[in-house]
Amino acid sequence: MAGADRLQAGGGGLTSHEVLRDTVNKVGTKVVADELKLSPAMIYKWCQPSWGELSSGERNPLDRILALCEAACSDKPVKWLCEQRNGVFVRNVALEFDGEPAASHLRATQRIVKEFSELLGTLAESYSEEQGVSPGSAACIRRDWEDVKRAAERLVRACERGDFSGERAGGNGRRGDV
Incomplete structure (x- = not known):
């Protein structure tokens, strides 16, 4: 197995x-x-x-x-x-960044901010139109929140891996500390 x-x-x-x-x-x-x-x-x-x-x-x-x-x-x-257990499951996502790590870092951060902004927009729109949050809107908010968590997890894992340190460690192909 x-x-x-x-x-x-x-x-x-x-x-x-x-x-x-x-x-x-x-x-x-x-x-x-x-x-x-x-x-x-x-x-x-x-x-x-x-x-x-x-x-x-x-x-x-x-x-x-x-x-x-x-x-x-x-x-x-x-x-x-x-x-x-009063928690949530967030699947790890593949670490795929194009170009230079610093540029990828910026794009990844922008993606997290964009997805969180969409989440807040969905919540505000739902509340103002419905004077509350309907089950359908709650499902959309949950979907957007899952997207934010995935984007943040992708970024954190890349940082832990050393992708954004900007310098290579002596000849071993690994990046230095973040």
Whole structure:
């Protein structure tokens, strides 16, 4: 299974079993097992690699959700989980910038401002015309907000990658610090 046990968490490079291990360790295996009505042994297995020499042989819930999303070509389960935890899912976008990084940086920033402006325009127009925000207008506002988040995420990832530093690090092809 592509990506099995390789779930990335917040860019930290953690595998799914490491995420579960860190999460379970905060409250203890027994507490989690009791809450989920499972044996502590099962919880321990989830916190071990599901592949390799130290394999528990048991796919953990994160790996299963990832497999479900891949099999169904859908992010809906992840979006639902994010909503249940009072958050939102924002898919990372491809980093594609044309020309010089500084010029691309400016265009990317302008795109974020433009998309946020469109969001505010949609909200203001909806409110003034309808004396409130209709469900249809709310859907448009949500769509515009998702566009703003994607544009901002693209820009932040490019900055983290060092695309806009303006100087190359000594001969290794990587850019210096932002």
